[in-house]
Amino acid sequence: MGAGKKTIIYIFLILLVLVWLLPIFSIVLAAIKSPEQFNTTSFFQFPTKFALIENFKMAIKQWKLHEFFLNSLIYSVTGGVITIIAASMAGFSLVRLKPKFNFPLFLIIYSGTLFPFQMYLIPLYRIFNQIGLYDTKIGMILVYSALCIPFSLFVYRGFYITIPKEIEDAALIDGCNSFQLYSRIFLPQSIAPTAVVALFQMSWIWNDLLFGMVLTRTGSARPVMVSLASMSGVSGGIIPYIMTGVIFTSLPTIILFILLRKYFISGMILSMAGE
Amino acid sequence: MKNYNKFVSYLYILPAFLLVFLLLLIPMFQNIYYSFFQWDGISQPIFNGLSNYIQLFKDANFLTSFLNTILWVVFTLIFPVFGGLLVAVFLRGIKFGNFFKSIFYIPITISFVATGIIWNYMYSRQIGVFNTILGLFGIDKISWLVNVPLNTFSLLLTWTWQQLGVNMVLFLMGLTSIPVEQTEAATIEGANRWQLFIHVTFPMLRPITTVVIAMATANSFKVFDLIYVMTRGGPYRSSETLAVTMFRETFTMSNMGYGASISVVLSIIVVAISAVYLRSMLKKDLLYY
Numbered sequence: 001m002g003a004g005k006k007t008i009i010y011i012f013l014i015l016l017v018l019v020w021l022l023p024i025f026s027i028v029l030a031a032i033k034s035p036e037q038f039n040t041t042s043f044f045q046f047p048t049k050f051a052l053i054e055n056f057k058m059a060i061k062q063w064k065l066h067e068f069f070l071n072s073l074i075y076s077v078t079g080g081v082i083t084i085i086a087a088s089m090a091g092f093s094l095v096r097l098k099p100k101f102n103f104p105l106f107l108i109i110y111s112g113t114l115f116p117f118q119m120y121l122i123p124l125y126r127i128f129n130q131i132g133l134y135d136t137k138i139g140m141i142l143v144y145s146a147l148c149i150p151f152s153l154f155v156y157r158g159f160y161i162t163i164p165k166e167i168e169d170a171a172l173i174d175g176c177n178s179f180q181l182y183s184r185i186f187l188p189q190s191i192a193p194t195a196v197v198a199l200f201q202m203s204w205i206w207n208d209l210l211f212g213m214v215l216t217r218t219g220s221a222r223p224v225m226v227s228l229a230s231m232s233g234v235s236g237g238i239i240p241y242i243m244t245g246v247i248f249t250s251l252p253t254i255i256l257f258i259l260l261r262k263y264f265i266s267g268m269i270l271s272m273a274g275e
Numbered sequence: 276m277k278n279y280n281k282f283v284s285y286l287y288i289l290p291a292f293l294l295v296f297l298l299l300l301i302p303m304f305q306n307i308y309y310s311f312f313q314w315d316g317i318s319q320p321i322f323n324g325l326s327n328y329i330q331l332f333k334d335a336n337f338l339t340s341f342l343n344t345i346l347w348v349v350f351t352l353i354f355p356v357f358g359g360l361l362v363a364v365f366l367r368g369i370k371f372g373n374f375f376k377s378i379f380y381i382p383i384t385i386s387f388v389a390t391g392i393i394w395n396y397m398y399s400r401q402i403g404v405f406n407t408i409l410g411l412f413g414i415d416k417i418s419w420l421v422n423v424p425l426n427t428f429s430l431l432l433t434w435t436w437q438q439l440g441v442n443m444v445l446f447l448m449g450l451t452s453i454p455v456e457q458t459e460a461a462t463i464e465g466a467n468r469w470q471l472f473i474h475v476t477f478p479m480l481r482p483i484t485t486v487v488i489a490m491a492t493a494n495s496f497k498v499f500d501l502i503y504v505m506t507r508g509g510p511y512r513s514s515e516t517l518a519v520t521m522f523r524e525t526f527t528m529s530n531m532g533y534g535a536s537i538s539v540v541l542s543i544i545v546v547a548i549s550a551v552y553l554r555s556m557l558k559k560d561l562l563y564y
Contacts, residue, residue, distance in 0.1 A: 009365050009369065010369070012365065013366070013369070016362070016379075017375055020379060020382070020436065021378060022404065023393050026393075026396065026397065026404045043404050086290040086294065089287040090287055090288040090291035090292070093284045094288065097283075097284035097287065100281075105288060108300070109291055109295045116496070116542055118518055118522070118541055119303050119306050119542050120306065122531055122535050123301070123302035124298070126316075127302070143298055146294040146295050146298035149295055150295060209386075209388050209499075225386055225388040225500075228388050228392065229388050229391075229503070231392070232391075232504065239396055242392060242396075243392075243393075246385075246393060250384070253384055253385065254384045257384040265448060268441070
């Protein structure tokens with residue numbers, strides 16, 4: 001490859017990277033400026049005083065972000081745990097116990113990932129209102145779990161298929177019953193699929209806006225993204241507070257990605273389903 | 276298989292099955308049922324056959340929304356997908372490749388809502404980053420999210436910022452799976468970089484390209500959060516796509532039956548596209564049995 005072409009590629013990539021970094025750079029600067037300084041300086045000027053902590057306190061005070069943050073933390077953790085247990089158990093049974101109709105059963109559960117979420121909104125809104133699950137934490141946890149299970153089942157099932165039969169046969173000779181087989185042999189080996197499920201599904205729950213808007217009304221059940229979205233709703237919102245809110249509410253998913261980044265690729269491969 | 280208790284084997288599946296069946300599958304069929312009714316969500320639903328679906332094709336708002344959705348799909352294939360491929364190809368064998376890669380990767384880690392709010396600030400007319408930069412060159416303030424059709428393109432730029440990294444990662448994966456011998460052989464035979472790409476790299480990337488395109492297309496049909504946060508589909512419903520129109524008709528205007536029919540149309544399209552990659556997945560899957 002010619003040096004000239006290589007230079008062009010570098011220039012192209014550097015320009016693109018600058019465009020990609022501009023929003024990050026802008027919000028970090030906005031978040032560390034006091035509102036007064038933000039109004040009197042251009043976006044690229046550095047502040048003389050570091051006001052992130054003050055902004056954070058105001059974002060908490062005005063929008064009660066911490067309450068919604070806690071709600072979403074509960075949803076992500078509980079929804080994630082329920083999904084992991086339900087999907088790994090089902091995957092184990094489908095692959096190793098192989099009951100009759102195991103493939104149709106898999107297809108039925110997996111079909112839950114096929115349709116756009118809009119397909120579920122109206123009936124869920126109606127049913128939840130009728131049976132008292134509207135605007136409750138329990139209702140949200142149930143919905144999030146149900147939405148996460150199909151993909152997670154696909155992940156666990158695909159992984160369990162690769163566990164060698166010999167291991168299981170050895171366990172059988174030892175006289176394991178099926179639950180011991182699941183809890184002592186399959187579950188402890190499930191680190192990779194569980195990491196994929198945790199990364200993709202817990203961050204999906206955290207980032208959800210749609211179900212939060214439709215199925216909740218008050219702070220007792222509203223997830224964090226709904227409250228974040230409402231911060232920007234009114235024009236003339238105070239940008240440094242809003243951007244501090246953006247950073248604060250993005251931290252959990254950023255941390256999750258950093259911790260589990262090596263599972264991102266395998267998760268993407270899985271979500272592309274067997275290519 | 277050894278003789279495990281048949282009944283117990285179903286018990287393991289039961290929790291997953293019940294949650295999905297009760298909260299997704301039954302509602303899905305109910306939703307199809309509602310789409311044949313005129314219903315405001317409060318009073319008794321009135322059966323009106325196919326008229327919701329017929330109404331769709333007469334509704335200017337729906338047609339705008341449908342055209343916008345198509346625009347989103349086409350644009351997605353050009354910028355986040357083809358752009359992702361281009362960046363992936365460029366990143367191969369380049370110094371600081373990992374550094375560049377991690378920059379494009381950042382937006383993946385934050386939500387659509389956060390992305391929308393960040394870019395609202397970028398596009399803001401008075402204090403926005405873009406207008407400030409343009410102002411340095413003496414260019415007048417632009418209403419990025421208000422002018423039609425500029426607002427849809429502004430949204431699409433944000434979408435590209437958020438999505439390019441995903442496609443780049445997938446294409447990089449496809450590229451690293453190409454054996455080095457293949458490209459070396461072609462280079463020895465005197466192929467230049469472009470010929471190499473067309474005759475060796477691209478054919479080997481085809482399987483992954485099919486899946487990336489199918490996934491990106493399905494995702495662009497479903498886009499909601501970004502538009503809702505940035506423009507609410509406005510002004511005057513000019514930047515709505517199907518998912519946003521469905522939400523507005525249903526929950527803002529209380530046309531539940533009509534909203535249901537939009538979601539059914541959206542589902543038919545998305546499922547048809549997903550079938551492209553599902554077929555290959557299931558074919559492969561059946562090999563396990």
